[in-house]
Amino acid sequence: MTRRTHYPSHYLAxxxxxxxxxxxxxxxxxxxxxxxxxxxxxxxxxxxEQVMPxxxxxxxxxxxxxxxxxxxxxxxxxxxFDVPExxxxxxxxxxxxxxxxxxRGLVLTNHHVIAKADAIRVTLGDGRxxxxxxxxxxQATDVAVLRIPAEGLSALTFADSERLKVGDFVVxxxxxxxxxxxxxSGIVSGLGRTGLGIEGYENFIQTDASINPGNSGGxxxxxxxxxxxxxxxxxxPGGGNIGIGFAIPINMARAIMDQIVDHGAVRRGEFGVExxxxxxxxxxxxxxxxxxxxxVSAVDPQSPAAAAGLREGDVILRLDGRPVTNGxxxxxxxxxxxxxxxxxxxxxxxxxxxxxxxxxGDPYRDFVRGDKFSANLAGALLGDQQGxxxxxxxxxxxxxxxxxxxGLREGDLIIEVNGLRIGxxxxxxxxxxxxxxxxxxxxxxxxxxxxxxxx
Numbered sequence: 001m002t003r004r005t006h007y008p009s010h011y012l013a014x015x016x017x018x019x020x021x022x023x024x025x026x027x028x029x030x031x032x033x034x035x036x037x038x039x040x041x042x043x044x045x046x047x048x049e050q051v052m053p054x055x056x057x058x059x060x061x062x063x064x065x066x067x068x069x070x071x072x073x074x075x076x077x078x079x080x081f082d083v084p085e086x087x088x089x090x091x092x093x094x095x096x097x098x099x100x101x102x103x104r105g106l107v108l109t110n111h112h113v114i115a116k117a118d119a120i121r122v123t124l125g126d127g128r129x130x131x132x133x134x135x136x137x138x139q140a141t142d143v144a145v146l147r148i149p150a151e152g153l154s155a156l157t158f159a160d161s162e163r164l165k166v167g168d169f170v171v172x173x174x175x176x177x178x179x180x181x182x183x184x185s186g187i188v189s190g191l192g193r194t195g196l197g198i199e200g201y202e203n204f205i206q207t208d209a210s211i212n213p214g215n216s217g218g219x220x221x222x223x224x225x226x227x228x229x230x231x232x233x234x235x236x237p238g239g240g241n242i243g244i245g246f247a248i249p250i251n252m253a254r255a256i257m258d259q260i261v262d263h264g265a266v267r268r269g270e271f272g273v274e275x276x277x278x279x280x281x282x283x284x285x286x287x288x289x290x291x292x293x294x295x296v297s298a299v300d301p302q303s304p305a306a307a308a309g310l311r312e313g314d315v316i317l318r319l320d321g322r323p324v325t326n327g328x329x330x331x332x333x334x335x336x337x338x339x340x341x342x343x344x345x346x347x348x349x350x351x352x353x354x355x356x357x358x359x360x361g362d363p364y365r366d367f368v369r370g371d372k373f374s375a376n377l378a379g380a381l382l383g384d385q386q387g388x389x390x391x392x393x394x395x396x397x398x399x400x401x402x403x404x405x406x407g408l409r410e411g412d413l414i415i416e417v418n419g420l421r422i423g424x425x426x427x428x429x430x431x432x433x434x435x436x437x438x439x440x441x442x443x444x445x446x447x448x449x450x451x452x453x454x455x
Contacts, residue, residue: 044171047225048183053125053154054099055173057180058109058132058146058217060117096174096218097122097146098156098227100254105150106261108253109217110232111137114144122148125181136260137399140335141201142232143248143256144217156219159226161249162322164188164205172209172231172245174218184210193246194328203332204246205229211245220247229253255336265398269339269360272303273310275327286315287351293317294327296347308358310345317353318346334360364395370403373428374438379403382414384424391415391444392425407452409445416442 095113100106107122114120120132130148137144168188176182186209193204207220211231220229229247259266275294282295296314299305316324319333320343337343339362347354366384370377379401385393392414397404414422418435419442422428432438441452 044183044185044223047221047223048171048173051156051171051173051219051221051225052181054156055125055181055219056097056099056107057123057175058095058097058107058113059121059123060095060114061119062116063118094175094214095216096214096231098217098219098230099153100155100158100227100257102153102155103150105148105153106135106155106257107132107146107148108230108257109144109146110230111139111142111144113217114146115139120146122146123180124153126152134399136264136266138256138260138266140266141248141252141256143230143253143260145257145260156221156225156227158250158254159222159224159228161205161228161251164191164228164249166191169223170205170207170209170228171221171223172207172211172215172218172247173221174211174215174231176210176212176214182215186210189244192325192329194326194332201252201332201335202328203249203252204232205249207245207247209245211247215245252332252336259338265396267339267396268335268363269337269341270303270363271305271334271337271343271358271360272300273305273330273334274298275316275330277326277328278315286313286348288315288348290315290317290348292323292325293348294324294330304358304361308343308345308356310347310356310358311349313349315348316345317348320344367393367395368425373432375402376406376438377403377408380408382425382428385413390421390423392422392428394443406441407450408441408443411445413444414441415444415449416440 095109097107097109097113100108114134114137117134120134121129122132123129132146132148135145135147166188169185170188171183171185173181173183186207188205189208190206193206194202205220205228209220211233215231216233218231219227220231222228227250229250230253231245231247233246256266274297276297278288278291278293278295283289283291286295293315296310296312296316299310299312316330318324319330324330337360339360341360343358343360345356345358347356364381364383367381368383370380370382373382379398380403381395381397383393383395385391394408394410394412394414396410397408416422417428417431418439420431420435422431439453443450443452
C-alpha cells in the first residue's frame with residue numbers, strides 16, 4: 001500500500017530551494033566505459049536480445065461462484081436483499097511462460113499459473129495478445145502446455161539440464177509483480193533438491209537468481225540463451241525473494257510436455273518397487289562402500305520389477321547407465337518413464353554387482369473408458385481395485401472432461417452409484433440401466449466420503 005504524507009508549506013519551500021541550489025552546481029556523471037584496457041566489457045545484452053522474443057506473459061481469468069460466501073448461501077439473506085440465484089465474480093492472475101516450439105505454437109508454463117482458468121491469454125514481446133488453448137497439464141510436476149497461433153514466433157533451444165553443475169551462471173526471466181520482461185542473474189546453488197513438499201515429483205534446480213511472484217512459468221537460461229529450467233517456486237517466509245528459488249529441470253519438463261502433446265495427459269507407468277535412501281547404518285549392515293544409490297525396501301510380487309528379478313535388499317546403483325543418488329532420484333526417474341520403456345538396472349546384491357533388465361508396466365492396462373458406461377463419465381478410466389471388492393477405482397481423469405466436471409479425480413473410489421452399492425466395474429452397466437442414467441456417485445477420497453450429483 002502506498003502511503004501519502006502531508007508536509008507544511010514552509011517545509012516544502014525549503015526543500016525546493018535546496019533542490020534548485022543543487023541543480024545549479026555542475027554535475028559530473030559516472031558510468032562504466034564501453035571498454036577496459038581496449039577490451040569490451042562483458043554483457044548479457046546480446047544473449048537476451050535473442051531470448052526475449054520467446055518469453056511471454058500468461059494471464060488468466062477464473063469465474064468464481066460468489067455463492068461460496070456463507071451469507072449468500074443463506075436463503076433468508078438472499079430473499080431479504082434480493083440477491084439473484086447465481087452470482088459470479090472474475091479473478092485474474094498473471095504469470096510467465098516460454099515458447100518452446102515456434103512451428104506448433106507450444107508454450108511451457110506452470111500448472112499452478114493456469115489452474116482452474118476459464119480463459120488463458122498469452123502476450124508476446126511484440127505486444128500481441130493471443131487466446132491460448134490448454135493442451136494439457138500435470139499437477140504432480142507443475143507443468144502445463146499451451147498452444148497459440150503459430151505466426152511469427154520465436155522459440156528457445158533446449159539445453160541438457162543433466163549437464164548443469166553447481167556454480168554455473170543462469171538467468172531468470174519473467175514478469176514478477178506484473179513488471180514485464182524482468183531479468184535477474186545468479187548461479188546454480190544446488191541440484192536435485194527434493195523433500196520440499198512443493199510438488200509430487202521433485203528434482204529442482206536451486207538458484208540465487210531473484211525469483212518473485214509472477215516469475216512462475218518463465219525460463220531459466222544459461223549464458224548461451226539455452227533453456228535449462230522452468231521457474232516455479234521461491235522459499236521465503238513472506239513470499240518475497242531471499243535468494244532461494246527453484247526451477248523444474250528442462251529435461252523433466254520436456255518429458256512431461258512430450259507426453260501431454262502425444263496423449264493430452266501424462267500416462268505414468270509402474271515398476272512396482274519401493275526404495276529408500278542409504279544411511280551409514282544401512283551401508284555398514286549391507287557391507288557396501290557406496291554413498292550413492294537406493295535400497296530396495298519392497299517389491300510387488302506381480303510387478304515388472306519382480307519379473308526383472310529385483311529383490312528386497314538390493315541396492316540400485318545405476319538406472320539406464322546413469323548413477324542413482326538416492327531414493328527420490330529413483331522415484332522421479334521411474335515416474336517420467338512411459339509404459340513399455342525398457343530399463344536397465346545396475347545393482348548390488350550381497351555385495352556382488354549385477355545387471356537386471358525390465359520393462360515399465362501399465363498400471364491401468366485392465367481399466368476401461370468411462371464413456372462406455374455414461375457420457376457423464378467420459379474422460380475417466382475405471383477399473384477394479386486389486387484386493388478390494390465393492391468399489392471402482394478411478395484412474396487418470398482428463399481435465400475439463402465430463403468426468404472431471406462431475407468432480408471425479410484420479411485415485412477416487414466409487415462406492416455407490418445412484419444410491420446403490422457397487423460391486424465393481426462389472427455391475428456398473430446394470431446399475432445405470434436400472435436407474436436410466438447416472439444421477440449420483442458416492443466416492444471415497446482419502447478418508448472422506450463425498451457425494452457427487454449430476455449437474
